[in-house]
Amino acid sequence: xxxxxxxxxxxxxxxxxxxxxxxxxxxxxxxxxxxxxxxxxxxxxxxxxxxxxxxxxxxxxxxxxxxxxxxxxxxxxxxxxxxxxxxxxxxxxxxxxxxxxxxxxxxxxxxxxx
Amino acid sequence: xxxxxxxxxxxxxxxxxxxxxxxxxxxxxxxxxxxxxxxxxxxxxxxxxxxxxxxxxxxxxxxxxxxxxxxxxxxxxxxxxxxxxxxxxxxxxxxxxxxxxxxxxxxxxxxxxxxx
Numbered sequence: 001x002x003x004x005x006x007x008x009x010x011x012x013x014x015x016x017x018x019x020x021x022x023x024x025x026x027x028x029x030x031x032x033x034x035x036x037x038x039x040x041x042x043x044x045x046x047x048x049x050x051x052x053x054x055x056x057x058x059x060x061x062x063x064x065x066x067x068x069x070x071x072x073x074x075x076x077x078x079x080x081x082x083x084x085x086x087x088x089x090x091x092x093x094x095x096x097x098x099x100x101x102x103x104x105x106x107x108x109x110x111x112x113x114x
Numbered sequence: 115x116x117x118x119x120x121x122x123x124x125x126x127x128x129x130x131x132x133x134x135x136x137x138x139x140x141x142x143x144x145x146x147x148x149x150x151x152x153x154x155x156x157x158x159x160x161x162x163x164x165x166x167x168x169x170x171x172x173x174x175x176x177x178x179x180x181x182x183x184x185x186x187x188x189x190x191x192x193x194x195x196x197x198x199x200x201x202x203x204x205x206x207x208x209x210x211x212x213x214x215x216x217x218x219x220x221x222x223x224x225x226x227x228x229x230x
Binding site for chain 2: 101
């Protein structure tokens, strides 16, 4: 699976949009971009995923550049409860067994301030 | 939704004893489950991949005889930490996938193990 790089941390004000960047310059054509987050002392939570088109759901939006070498997760109106570590992961969709594992990097710590 | 439940949420045990952690998919059948370990201020490290009815696949460096994994049904996988030592104290997290066409993995809430 392709490797991703994320800044170690960032912060934003409550109510403002949080834009979390991720670089995945070695991504392959059949690899998707996944975002998970982990609130302190909890298991990770799935947020969103995409291949090449921008995606939006009730939690966030995912913007993938045309060359697919980077992406941005957008939390449109950040709240204090969005403070967490956010992981950007790229992997092939549809693999089975051991090839379907998710490999977590260090992620980016988002701190939402009042 | 897709809910994965772990039990217990936390456990304290004495050195040398064994501890079993359960991971259940509550509203779906999980052909594949994964076990992770997370030390303080570190990321999740995959320990093993578990397929229902077959032996688990362990990551390099993870002792299969120490971390016993059983995936006897499509809704239950267990991790047993045998002969626990203080260095095994960690946050253990499981995740499950519905099937190979749906790769959004769902995670349990984690189990905090403290070995004293």
